[in-house]
Amino acid sequence: MRNSGILTNLSTAPYNFLLRSLLEIQSYTLLSSRAIANLFTKPLYFRDMVLQMDRIGVGSLTIIVLTGFFTGAVLGIQSESALRRYGAVSITGQLVSLTLIRELGPVLAALMVAGRIGSGIASELGSMVVSEQINAMRALGTDPTRKLVTPRMIASVTMLPLLTIVCNGVGMTGGWLIARYKLLISSSQYWSDAINALEFSDVVGTLIKPIVFGFIISMTGCYIGLRTYGGTEGVGRSTTQAVVSSSIMIIAADFFLNNLIIYMAPFMNV
Known part of the structure; x- marks a missing residue:
């Protein structure tokens, strides 16, 4: 009988996992x-949005620059x-530019912000959940989603593209220093190659990606934080889960997004 119960649990495990996954996605x-719907109705809590922009944008500037x-x-x-x-050291500017703008700049900036801001959002909201502050807000007639989630979403979606631009610019400057003083490539050649290598689709991609990434970071941190349980141990668990997820x-x-941009590139670069 005991073995039969184990086999039953094993047979239903995939179904239970799929069901839980669908419920999580829902x-x-x-x-x-x-x-998103809160953006079209009042109140909008502009002060909270500005505070979160300062925290996410200015607060993350150092790690993005480094x-x-x-x-x-x-x-x-x-x-x-x-x-x-291959005797092609002279095209270093093209390599640095394309690699940063197309891929590493947006992704690394997003991962740095996810580690710093995503964990912070999850721990902050998780602490509010376990200390019953969220229930107190509801009792006072305040919508936690409107007050806590929407400002963080707007701040992340707004500031991450700006941080990505900074990351790209500083990264190309770092590549220029190596090219100029180690590879002995002239500044004019480096910057000319770096700029001429870019296409319009590259610029569009480096701006669209951080918008999507910012939405993912903020919503994942808020979602996991608001589902925290188990006291202080649960807050730590939610923090780790937010960063990993x-x-x-x-x-x-x-x-x-890369596949979409590659597909749309011929239409954008006309």
């Missing part, structure tokens, strides 16, 4: 829809070993 979609600079510098160094064997979703979304 709840996530519902929260996201409510957060990440972008050293990423660009590493690309410049690695390009030497990869291109020198956001990072995986960012990489997965990057795959699909």
Whole structure:
């Protein structure tokens, strides 16, 4: 009988996992829809939006600058070993520019923000849940989604594209320093190659990706934070889960966005 029960549990495990996954997707979609719908009705809590923009944008500027600079510098160094064997070191500017603008800039900026802001959102909202502050807000007639989720969503979607632009610019500067003083490539050649290598679809992609990534980071952090349980231990669990889930979703979304941009590139670059 005991073995029969184990076999029954094993046979129903895939079904239960699929059911839980569908319920999670449904709840996530519902929260996201409510957060977006709140934009078209009052109140909008502009003060909270500005505070979150400062926290996400200005607060993340240091790690974005450091990440972008050293990423660009590493690309410049690695390009030497990869291109020198073909006698093509002179196109270092193109390599750094295309790699940063198309891929590394948006993704690395999003991952850095997910580690810093996504975890912060989950821990903050999780602490409010376990301390009954969310229930107190509802008792006072305040919608937690409107007050807590929507401002964070708007701030992330607004600030992450700006942080990505900073990351790209600083990264190209880091690559220029390596190209100029280590590879002895002239500044005019580096910047000319870097700019001429870009197409309109590259610029569109580097702006669209962080908008999607910002939405993922904020909504994942809010969703997991609002579902926290188990006291302080649950807050730590939610924090870790928010970072891991956001990072995986960012990489997965990057795959699909890349395919979409590649498909649309011929129409955008006419």
